Amino acid sequence: MNAAKVLEDLKRRFPNEPEYHQAVEEVLATIEEEYNKHPEFDKANLIERLCIPDRVYQFRVTWVDDKGNVQTNMGYRVQHNNAIGPYKGGIRFHASVNLSILKFLAFEQTFKNSLTTLPMGGGKGGSDFSPRGKSNAEVMRFVQAFMLELWRHIGPETDVPAGDIGVGGREVGFMFGMYKKLTHEFTGTFTGKGREFGGSLIRPEATGYGNIYFLMEMLKRQGTDLKGKVCLISGSGNVAQYTAEKVLELGGKVVTMSDSDGYIYDPDGIDRAKLDYIMELKNLYRGRIREYAETYGCKYVEGAKPWSEKCDIALPSATQNELNGDHARQLVANGCIAVSEGANMPSTPEAIKVFQDAKILYAPGKAANAGGVSVSGLEMTQNSIKLSWSSEEVDEKLKSIMKNIHEACVQYGTEADGYVNYVKGANVAGFMKVAKAMMAQGIL
Numbered sequence: 001m002n003a004a005k006v007l008e009d010l011k012r013r014f015p016n017e018p019e020y021h022q023a024v025e026e027v028l029a030t031i032e033e034e035y036n037k038h039p040e041f042d043k044a045n046l047i048e049r050l051c052i053p054d055r056v057y058q059f060r061v062t063w064v065d066d067k068g069n070v071q072t073n074m075g076y077r078v079q080h081n082n083a084i085g086p087y088k089g090g091i092r093f094h095a096s097v098n099l100s101i102l103k104f105l106a107f108e109q110t111f112k113n114s115l116t117t118l119p120m121g122g123g124k125g126g127s128d129f130s131p132r133g134k135s136n137a138e139v140m141r142f143v144q145a146f147m148l149e150l151w152r153h154i155g156p157e158t159d160v161p162a163g164d165i166g167v168g169g170r171e172v173g174f175m176f177g178m179y180k181k182l183t184h185e186f187t188g189t190f191t192g193k194g195r196e197f198g199g200s201l202i203r204p205e206a207t208g209y210g211n212i213y214f215l216m217e218m219l220k221r222q223g224t225d226l227k228g229k230v231c232l233i234s235g236s237g238n239v240a241q242y243t244a245e246k247v248l249e250l251g252g253k254v255v256t257m258s259d260s261d262g263y264i265y266d267p268d269g270i271d272r273a274k275l276d277y278i279m280e281l282k283n284l285y286r287g288r289i290r291e292y293a294e295t296y297g298c299k300y301v302e303g304a305k306p307w308s309e310k311c312d313i314a315l316p317s318a319t320q321n322e323l324n325g326d327h328a329r330q331l332v333a334n335g336c337i338a339v340s341e342g343a344n345m346p347s348t349p350e351a352i353k354v355f356q357d358a359k360i361l362y363a364p365g366k367a368a369n370a371g372g373v374s375v376s377g378l379e380m381t382q383n384s385i386k387l388s389w390s391s392e393e394v395d396e397k398l399k400s401i402m403k404n405i406h407e408a409c410v411q412y413g414t415e416a417d418g419y420v421n422y423v424k425g426a427n428v429a430g431f432m433k434v435a436k437a438m439m440a441q442g443i444l
């Protein structure tokens with residue numbers, strides 16, 4: 001395989017999909033050497049079959065808003081690869097959603113799910129519908145219209161969606177309800193469900209907690225931990241909130257959170273009571289992070305990211321490409337020792353190079369944020385055995401999965417000078433399992 005040539009062909013065949021190209025380029029660059037040790041892979045043209053999704057569903061969603069206007073949105077499901085289990089991955093509702101973004105997410109999900117060691121393939125879906133500013137009734141009508149198309153392509157052994165940006169417990173509940181009505185079945189076709197109807201304990205917390213468990217493993221190798229460390233968090237949604245919760249629990253200090261309008265900087269730290277305020281503001285009132293600064297009298301910076309503030313650790317937890325080369329240089333200059341990604345692909349390729357050249361700890365999302373889908377996998381297991389595990393049981397399993405992912409990254413990513421290239425480690429470890437499964441299953 002010649003990585004540059006494979007990428008060039010993909011760009012020609014699928015133009016105008018920059019996020020998809022970005023995600024593929026990173027994986028190709030890091031697996032090329034390992035791939036080329038296996039001539040049988042090339043003979044089976046494994047790389048093209050792994051980069052191009054198995055299939056993509058694309059449909060129009062028509063719904064009626066509260067004023068009686070007929071609205072249309074686009075809906076998608078990218079079923080990327082099911083070599084090691086049913087397609088599995090979240091649904092994103094955000095105005096920016098397009099095919100390129102969902103293809104990058106589904107591609108990355110395939111490697112992430114492989115790293116968890118649970119039997120899950122990779123997929124992702126969503127819509128350019130934005131729940132922001134919509135009433136509950138509008139969100140429900142949109143979701144029901146979305147499911148009228150999607151339901152025929154998913155199922156407990158086929159494709160199991162979950163939440164992502166703009167899709168939390170409320171939206172998963174509406175999707176599950178409509179799916180149940182259309183299929184006349186009560187199955188574990190979604191994860192992230194409400195506790196009362198098959199959801200797993202710890203699933204809401206899992207991505208944020210998992211990221212901090214991964215970070216702790218990285219810090220442990222350097223003989224340190226989180227105590228007294230100043231952390232910058234971006235985002236203030238599901239992942240950001242539970243990342244902050246675990247940082248506080250382990251003795252760190254969180255000084256920033258953000259939303260798509262700007263960020264707050266609280267030099268005294270966001271303590272438990274302030275985090276409860278953010279959870280209520282975001283989850284109940286669906287307010288803006290600016291209101292935190294008004295309530296607690298701290299700095300609010302409109303239209304900017306938090307990365308210029310001084311910190312020990314950066315935890316990007318909002319969205320893709322939210323941390324660029326300039327941000328990365330600033331973080332390194334300010335003494336940041338570790339970056340661990342709660343979001344998917346939040347650092348640009350230039351930013352990643354800055355971190356790696358500076359030899360600071362850098363964990364890519366597909367390893368560090370795999371805790372969310374891991375507990376989704378555990379939710380699927382609980383649904384199929386019709387039992388539910390306690391919080392402690394799920395949390396223990398989550399910790400152990402994150403520890404194992406970290407070990408796999410160290411195994412495949414340690415360089416000659418001892419620096420762990422977690423990007424290479426995650427990509428090679430994730431790739432090898434999927435590749436072996438695809439080879440065993442024939443040319444499909």
Ligand SMILES: NC(=O)C1=CN([C@@H]2O[C@H](COP(=O)(O)OP(=O)(O)OC[C@H]3O[C@@H](n4cnc5c(N)ncnc54)[C@H](OP(=O)(O)O)[C@@H]3O)[C@@H](O)[C@H]2O)C=CC1
Binds near residue numbers: 207
């Ligand atoms: N939920 C999960 O289990 C998992 C999520 N992830 C990833 O974590 C990230 C966050 O997801 P999650 O917390 O679930 O989503 P939420 O919708 O709960 O929160 C998203 C947060 O990011 C902000 N945000 C969204 N888009 C942008 C943007 N374009 N620019 C700046 N800020 C933005 C939102 O601000 P605003 O309120 O203004 O929109 C909000 O604060 C995503 O990259 C997602 O793919 C990864 C693994 C699992």
Ligand SMILES: O=C(O)CCC(=O)C(=O)O
Binds near residue numbers: 091163344369376
């Ligand atoms: O829980 C899941 O199925 C998927 C979570 C997710 O969207 C992700 O890992 O990016």
